[in-house]
């Protein structure tokens with residue numbers, strides 16, 4: 001259930017289809033396929049190979065990816081935002097008593113994020129967590145904890161490509177079934193930063209809202225037209 005976009009397979013089913021597929025797999029990595037992440041993959045073979053391997057499912061996250069799917073005349077109907085998919089996975093973990101692990105963000109954000117999630121999902125089993133500020137080459141205390149606590153799903157919120165690096169390095173040896181890099185999602189869940197209003201999300205203007213809230217993101221916006229031009233050249 002996918003479309004081809006610049007040698008990537010992008011998932012094109014509904015949210016329900018995705019959740020069914022994710023929970024049917026023994027081990028899976030979910031990639032929030034926005035132009036920024038897909039572009040990183042185009043410039044980094046290790047990332048590209050991981051994103052296009054059978055270990056990963058790339059979801060169409062971001063208006064840029066939806067527009068690109070129209071350019072290749074294979075339009076994706078439903079945008080699947082990473083933060084919403086994370087929420088759906090947590091909902092299932094809550095109702096099926098499957099443990100989750102949260103890795104990333106600052107200690108303060110992480111604590112607030114856990115509090116919010118426990119408030120929303122009363123039975124949620126957060127088996128462990130760690131902030132995202134550690135040395136990748138020296139984190140056996142973290143991987144040991146994950147091995148011991150055996151969470152079903154791990155959400156890694158350290159921004160790209162740091163979060164992908166962690167997943168690539170540890171996915172095989174860790175016992176989790178679901179791996180997902182979720183960027184700044186812990187900041188949103190904790191309430192530190194707000195998500196765009198629904199009408200802006202529906203109009204595909206979430207990028208504008210995030211840039212207005214945090215103007216330093218403006219330099220990251222250039223990647224959207226760049227990605228669309230690459231798509232046009234390669235269609």
Ligand code: UDP
Nearest residue numbers: 104105106132133157158159183184185187
């Ligand atoms: N972060 C982290 N470790 C680092 C650098 C960043 O845990 O070494 C966290 C940071 O605290 C924030 C998130 O990664 O919570 C940044 O995500 P970003 O805003 O890049 O995400 P996106 O724009 O992809 O949602």
